[in-house]
Every structure is written in structure tokens, then in C-alpha cells.
Amino acid sequence: MDLAAPLHPDDLARAAQPIEVTLPAAHRARITESRAFLGKILGEDRAVYGSTTGFGALVGFKGRDDPRDQADNTLAHLGAGQGPDLDPALVRATVLVRARSLAQAASGVSPHVVDALIAMLATTFAPAVPRFGSVGASGDLIPLGAAAQALRGRGFAYVGGKRMPAAEALAEAGLDRLPLDGRDALALVNGTSLTTAALTLAARQVRKIAAAQQDLTCLLTDLLGVDPQFLDERLMRRYAHPGAITVAARMRAALAGPGEQSGATRPGAGEQSGATREQPGGKRPLQEPYSIRCSPQLFGAAEDALRYIDQVVAADLAGVSDNPLFFPDDDSVVHGGNFFGQPAAFAADLLTTVQAQLGNLAERQLDLLVDPHRNGGLPPMLAAGPGQQHGLQGVQLASTALIAEIRRDAMPAGMQSLPTNLHNQDVVPFGTQAALRALDQAELLRLICGSLALGLRQAAYVGARRPTGGRTGELLAELEQIDPVDPDRPLEQDVRRAAAICCDRY
Structure with missing residues (x-):
């Protein structure tokens, strides 16, 4: 499955099981270029939501100086979902949709983030995502926040259909914990990928x-x-x-x-x-x-x-x-x-x-x-x-x-x-x-x-x-x-x- 091309509904159904996803070199180069551009504008002290600012209603306040702390600042407050876990097959389809959006090189995301999503989809790993918490407006923030945290080894996840702490699930699936900065974290959550996958x-x-x-x-x-x-x-x-x-x-x-x-x-x-x-x-x-x-x-x-x-x-x-x-x-x-x-x-x-x-x-x-x-x-x-x-x-x-x-x-x-x-x-x-x-x-x-x-x-x-x-x-x-x-x-x-x-x- 090539992330350079738009997804087909059958692709999302196939994502229930391990799938091979590819990212052409030209697209990876564009992601790298977009990421370098983010560094340039931050160096020019230009305002970038979520990188230099707080989030949501707190946009008028300065964010954290350390980009890694800014990732925590993004994701920690989104740990507020409730209810039963969504079907792991739906969550995996959601990750595929998110990977396709990020692969289009308009998000300023680090290339290794897309690589990590591709690697996840090749295994049976699926983040444990609570059903309730999204209003579908600023993206599916709380569900996607749970998915991002699981990829970092926090929260819970499934491997082979078995629920366990996310850190154990990553190790069992042979995946590394995903390092994120503020822009990476926001790019993972600030979209309607769960809504799109479910529809x-x-x-x-x-x-x-x-x-x-x-x-x-x-x-x-x-x-x-x-x-x-x-x-x-x-x-x-x-x-x-x-x-x-x-x-x-x-x-x-x-x-x-x-x-x-x-x-x-x-x-x-x-x-x-x-x-x-x-x-x-x-x-x-x-x-x-x-x-x-x-x-x-x-x-x-x-x-x-x-x-x-x-x-x-x-x-x-x-x-x-x-x-x-x-x-x-x-x-x-x-x-x-x-x-x-x-x-x-x-x-x-x-x-x-x-x-x-x-x-x-x-x-x-x-x-x-x-x-x-x-x-x-x-x-x-x-x-x-x-x-x-x-x-x-x-x-x-x-x-x-x-x-x-x-x-x-x-x-x-x-x-x-x-x-x-x-x-x-x-x-x-x-x-x-x-x-x-x-x-x-x-x-x-x-x-x-x-x-x-x-x-x-x-x-x-x-x-x-x-x-x-x-x-x-x-x-x-x-x-x-x-x-x-x-x-x-x-x-x-x-x-x-x-x-x-x-x-x-x-």
C-alpha cells in the first residue's frame, strides 16, 4: 500500500491485519523539506500554533520552551477519554488514515513519525483508544491523543488481540517508543482520522x-x-x-x-x-x-x-x-x-x-x-x-x-x-x-x-x-x-x- 496515493475503503479494512505500507523516497524528501521549513520559521520567531503557543483556548499563552516538554504539554491533558475501548481494527484503520494525511508533507511533522506509523501497521499492535471524548472539531483530539500516547509507551495497547500496558505491547511487537516534539504531537492528534475511518x-x-x-x-x-x-x-x-x-x-x-x-x-x-x-x-x-x-x-x-x-x-x-x-x-x-x-x-x-x-x-x-x-x-x-x-x-x-x-x-x-x-x-x-x-x-x-x-x-x-x-x-x-x-x-x-x-x- 503506497501512501503516495489516496486510500481506498478496502485499504482500511485490510489494516485490521498486519499490512505493508510504503512511502516513496520523493514523498519522504518532501516531508523532510516541510520539517526543515518549520525549523526555519521557528528560527525567525514566527508564531506557530502548538509550537510556540499553548493549545485550544490557551493559544494566547506561551508554550513550553523544550520541544519534548511541549509534546507532553500537548498530550497529557488529552488523557480524559472514557468508555470502552474502540475495536482495535478501527483504531488501526485510523492510524492508516493519519499516516496518509501526514505523508502529504503539509503538517511539518518529523519523517520518523510517519515511519513509526508504517512500522506499527506491519505488526498486530493497536493502541487502546476510549470511545468517548471527541467532538470532532479540533480533530479527534482525545482518541488520537490516546493513540499517540500508546505509541510512546504510555497507556494501553493490544498485540495479537491481547490488551496490555503499551510499553509491554511495543516490546512484544518489536516496536520502539516514538519520540515526539510539540509539532509532532499536535500533528498526530489534530485531525479527524477516527471520524474518517469509522465513516x-x-x-x-x-x-x-x-x-x-x-x-x-x-x-x-x-x-x-x-x-x-x-x-x-x-x-x-x-x-x-x-x-x-x-x-x-x-x-x-x-x-x-x-x-x-x-x-x-x-x-x-x-x-x-x-x-x-x-x-x-x-x-x-x-x-x-x-x-x-x-x-x-x-x-x-x-x-x-x-x-x-x-x-x-x-x-x-x-x-x-x-x-x-x-x-x-x-x-x-x-x-x-x-x-x-x-x-x-x-x-x-x-x-x-x-x-x-x-x-x-x-x-x-x-x-x-x-x-x-x-x-x-x-x-x-x-x-x-x-x-x-x-x-x-x-x-x-x-x-x-x-x-x-x-x-x-x-x-x-x-x-x-x-x-x-x-x-x-x-x-x-x-x-x-x-x-x-x-x-x-x-x-x-x-x-x-x-x-x-x-x-x-x-x-x-x-x-x-x-x-x-x-x-x-x-x-x-x-x-x-x-x-x-x-x-x-x-x-x-x-x-x-x-x-x-x-x-x-x-
Whole structure:
């Protein structure tokens, strides 16, 4: 992985395990040049935030004279985080994002700092970082402060998944303690790398889940013998939204049989004159419930939203999140607000909205599937022996609880600004909370998706017709690796397995 190039979301996922990261010689030379420029302007007695001054609201006061003491001055007061540790995989992704930002040679950081982050990523080392404490404004100060301290051998860290004092973890991983001065310490913490990492991983996961849900909707349509005219190409062109057009084309392809065109719907679709349509699974209404009929419009809106979120992620992964920035060619040090995570906050809040509606859809589709009045006469709860067995009853209860959890947390964070830091940070984006919440909810949405998938597998067992579509048939065949529910058994692991079968295909 080359730090000269913008990161890809898959890079952050790979960072969960040891990875090889490289820094081209030309980029290292630019970092060295930027660092030398910092020394020059400090020698000219020019003001540089965090190097000659205090921090935050105390910027008007002189900092410590010794650069190493200034590093302590930066990091010690940030040791105020609370709550459980973040997932080490997320922390490692955060370090990768920070390394990419610093490698762009605009932070005046010492080259050995970037080298140390690269060395860390080649091991299983991960700083122990508390979840709570960031407002996502002057960067993720408290979480990144914990990460920086762990690299110095202070606090705690993980090696091979085991938590231990950071000094022991460094020794076990074969890493040296990281020496820092004031600018190095500030450069490590004064950015939104945690927010960016969490948003990136959440968006990546939701893209997989959305694709899986489209496939599951097609399988639902196929198993119940639903008329696919709601996906008609002519219909979707008139709807005009790009995401819906893309999604409907993908769904038509999933339902197409061998050698069948996926443009218009199948011959005769929508041409019956009665109020119902005869299918192998029973009579279907002329117009299906919205959870089927409006699914391409819903998925399409999600696709359009995800495209916007992808743009925010790409910009965050490509940009420099720090303050101040150094421009040797212009003999300038520029103070500003590139640590302000508002784009990620808005994107993460939007992602939460997307997940809530995707979860609503999947939970309603499962409800339809277990209801004998709407599933074409299949047994209630898809039980192999209703009364003697209970089929998907517990799974449906759990999925209803999961979507309620997502909906309860769907209040946007990005507009919940609270002033802090003696009104230096008088408006803050709370992007960290928004991004971490979106990442949490992605796991819940994945479980709802697995619940629907398990229901579809069970429907095929208790009497639904066999799929006629090529890709829907393939998906059912994969799901049939899971034993049918006959007799009843605990299903929590089956839900997780079904989720993996559906979502890990992408």
C-alpha cells in the first residue's frame, strides 16, 4: 500500500491485519523539506500554533520552551477519554488514515513519525483508544491523543488481540517508543482520522448490505411468484432518478433466467385483467405491498445517497486534516480549520438514515414472508409444524428489536453543536459520534439482513416455489447450506451465517 496515493475503503479494512505500507523516497524528501521549513520559521520567531503557543483556548499563552516538554504539554491533558475501548481494527484503520494525511508533507511533522506509523501497521499492535471524548472539531483530539500516547509507551495497547500496558505491547511487537516534539504531537492528534475511518468502514459495509438486500428482495419476489413488472425498464426510466434506474437494472438481471433479457419484464407481465395473479405459490395481488413494489425506488434513493457519501469519503481519504499547514514553496504557515469534520458528520447522519430505512424494508419483508395471509399460503412463521414448532417466530421478534434500536439512534448528530473550550470551539460537528454510530448500526442492519435471508431459506423448505432467476437460484443454493428449521433450534448463529453468505459476496 503506497501512501503516495489516496486510500481506498478496502485499504482500511485490510489494516485490521498486519499490512505493508510504503512511502516513496520523493514523498519522504518532501516531508523532510516541510520539517526543515518549520525549523526555519521557528528560527525567525514566527508564531506557530502548538509550537510556540499553548493549545485550544490557551493559544494566547506561551508554550513550553523544550520541544519534548511541549509534546507532553500537548498530550497529557488529552488523557480524559472514557468508555470502552474502540475495536482495535478501527483504531488501526485510523492510524492508516493519519499516516496518509501526514505523508502529504503539509503538517511539518518529523519523517520518523510517519515511519513509526508504517512500522506499527506491519505488526498486530493497536493502541487502546476510549470511545468517548471527541467532538470532532479540533480533530479527534482525545482518541488520537490516546493513540499517540500508546505509541510512546504510555497507556494501553493490544498485540495479537491481547490488551496490555503499551510499553509491554511495543516490546512484544518489536516496536520502539516514538519520540515526539510539540509539532509532532499536535500533528498526530489534530485531525479527524477516527471520524474518517469509522465513516469509511461503515459506508463500505452498508454498500455490501444494500447489494445483499437487493438480491434478497429478488429472491423473495421469485419464491412468492411476484409479477416483476415493478422493475420494468420503461417504468424506471420515467422515474428518472439515477440510483433507481441502476438498481432496477441489477434486480432485473438477478431475476432473469438463462438466456433471458433483463431489460423489460417478462412477456405478459402486468397484462392480466383480474385483481389477482395466479402463481405456483398462490394468488398474488395485482399490486404488491410497498415493501416489494416500491423496493427499487427505496434502494435507488439509498444508492444515490451512498454515491454522495462515497464522495465525502474519497475527499476525506485524500485530504490533509491538520492545523496549521506548511507551504515551503510560498514561505507560508497557514492557520485554519482543516480539522473540522462537518462533511463526515453530515455524511454519517445520512448513512444512518439510509440504514434505518433499509432496516425498515428488510424487517417488513420478513413480516410479509411469515404471514400466511400475504405469503401465498405458506405456514405461519414458516414453521414446519405450526404449533408444534415455531419456525422464524423468535427471529422475527429479534429483527423487530434490532430495527427499533437503529431507529431510536437515528437523531442526526451533525447539528447537535455544543460550545466548549472557553468558546474557542463555539460550534462543533460531532462527526465522531455520527460516524461511530453509523458503524455500530451497520452490524445491526447486517443481522436484520441475515434474518430475512434465513426466512427465505426456510420458505423454500416449507413450500415456496423454486426460483426461476439465475442469480436468485444461486443465492438460494448458497443459503441452503444452512439446515432448515425442523425441528426448532436456537437460530442466532444461523442468522449470522446467513448474513455472511449474503453480504460477504461483495
